[in-house]
Amino acid sequence: MSAAATDEILLEAVELTREFDGVKALDRFSFQLRRGEVLGLLGANGAGKTTAMNCLLGLTLPTSGSLYAFGLELQQHRVAILRKTNFSSSYVSLPGNLKVWQNLLVFARIYGVPQPRRKIDELLERVEVAHLRDRITGQLSAGEATRVNLCKAFLNDPELLMLDEPTASLDPDIADKVRKIIRRARDERQMAILYTSHNMRDIEEVCDRAIFLHKGRIVAEGPPAEIVRRSTEQSLENVFIKIARSGELEDEPASPPVP
Amino acid sequence: MNPRIVAALISRYIYLYARSPIRMVEMVFWPMVDILVWGFLTVFLQRNTSGDFPQFITFLLGAMILWDILFRAQQGVAISFLEDVWTRNLINIFVAPVRTAEYLGATFVVGLMRIAVTVTALVLVGWFAYSFNLFVLEWWLLPFFVNLMLFGWSLGIISTALILRWGQAAESLAWAVPFFIQPVVAVFYPVSVLPGWLQPVALALPVTHVFEGMREVMKTGTMDWTSLVWAMALNLVYLALAGALFVWILRFTRSRGLLTKFATQ
Secondary structure (H helix, E strand, O other): OOOOOOOOOEEEEEEEEEEEEEEEEEEEEEEEEOOOOOEEOOOOOOOOHHHHHHHHOOOOOOEEEEEEEEEEEOOOOOOHHHHHHHEEOOOOOOOOOHHHHHHHHHHHHOOOOOOOHHHHHHHHHHHOOOOHOOOOOHHOOOOHHHHHHHHHHHOOOOOOEEEEEOOOOHHHHHHHHHHHHHHHHHHHHOOEEEOOOOOOHHHHHHHEEEEEEOOOOOEEEEEEEHHHHHOOOOOOOHHHHHHHHOOOOOOOOOOOOOO | OOOHHHHHHHHHHHHHHHHHHHHHHHHHHHHHHHHHHHHHHHHHHOOOOOOOOOOHHHHHHHHHHHHHHHHHHHEEEEHHHHHHHHHOOHHHOOOOOOHHHHHHHHHHHHHHHHHHHHHHHHHHHHHHHOOOOOHHHHHHHHHHHHHHHHHHHHHHHHHHHHHHHHHHOOOHHHHHHHHHOOOOOOOOOOOOHHHHHHHHHHHHOHHHOOOOOOOHHHHHHOOHHHHHHHHHHHHHHHHHHHHHHHHHHHHHHHOOOOHHHHHHH
């Protein structure tokens, strides 16, 4: 846990299970996310990260289990929770046919941001894309669109932020800038951030804690460096590969030599 | 319902339409083509039937304009939803603190704006091309308008719910749904033309009373008020049923995990 993290639990999943046609995409998945903490959700394609994120956002209902944010049950208090939450994904775009400032202004009004135009200018400055203010959103590069999406995600100063692969398809320079923006937001605003990524550098640099999922179940959990130490691997990337292939963090104990 | 959120959602559509004049053209082009083609055909028929159908053109143009009120109200809801699907914005909306009623409320207002544009254009063309004055309906126009708009909203909600359930593959329903009922609701001909078994079905649809009433007012200058009260009562029932269907399908898509397909389609 980072120095910024507190004991206050902002997001909690309890025994979350989600089945699709009899196949468990999530299997009794439980975790807690504290204020000021960045939690990475890792796993190979199909491990259950996206399903978990969709359940946490209320886009998919769990088959069983419970979800709480700010101490409130998610489905019953959806709107109250979403006012203090935000989300950004490299797979969800803002309408490409509007200008950047128009898109951000619409969402600023939805979230009831005071002095929305000033806030938009501040955020665009902060993520170093102020020059894109009057550009058509659909004409932005992937890196520019990601940073504009982050502006939308920061509009309401969320206490809880969910980021789905925010550095996917970005070059190393822009990815580094995005990581710095996220770290800064966490440090300055005490945000709790749930972060999915396939980029292990993201996880090592940004996350205080990581959860590895395999077939919907947690197979490893802890600070990234500690997970590497607990394994027989040299790097987080190798841990990822090992879990993706074997579904386990530890090697099977070697059989004793046959006398 | 929070009016600030409804206004925010409406502003998105205003930015969109202001930036895209082609969308405005779409709102007036097809209705104008209809009114010109069918209007001139009716003029031709009138001239060649020794005046046997003196009110034919009035009925036809009135019916076309009133039908467009219903159609544009339905389109306001369904196309606004599709705009969010096409621009992959739907997930952003669903993870924002927007209630279903606020989202639908904004699409209702967009429908009203679409009606204003289309009907203004049609009224002007009717006046200049055929000396047709829609305001011959006088104050009856108001209850006609309200009933048509309410049923257009109901059809819009139903179209949206079906697209939500079956995805973008079903998007043609946004245009098709009103035409499923068009043959039954006696837009261009009286209910008495329909086969006997179909007439109760027609009368169970609120807009049938509007089109019947329009012809009655044009012919006699008045109509039976109770028919419009029935239409209003039926409209409230259909609106409630359409809303319940939408909420049920939204819950169904969440429970099946279908909602997220709109992010990736």
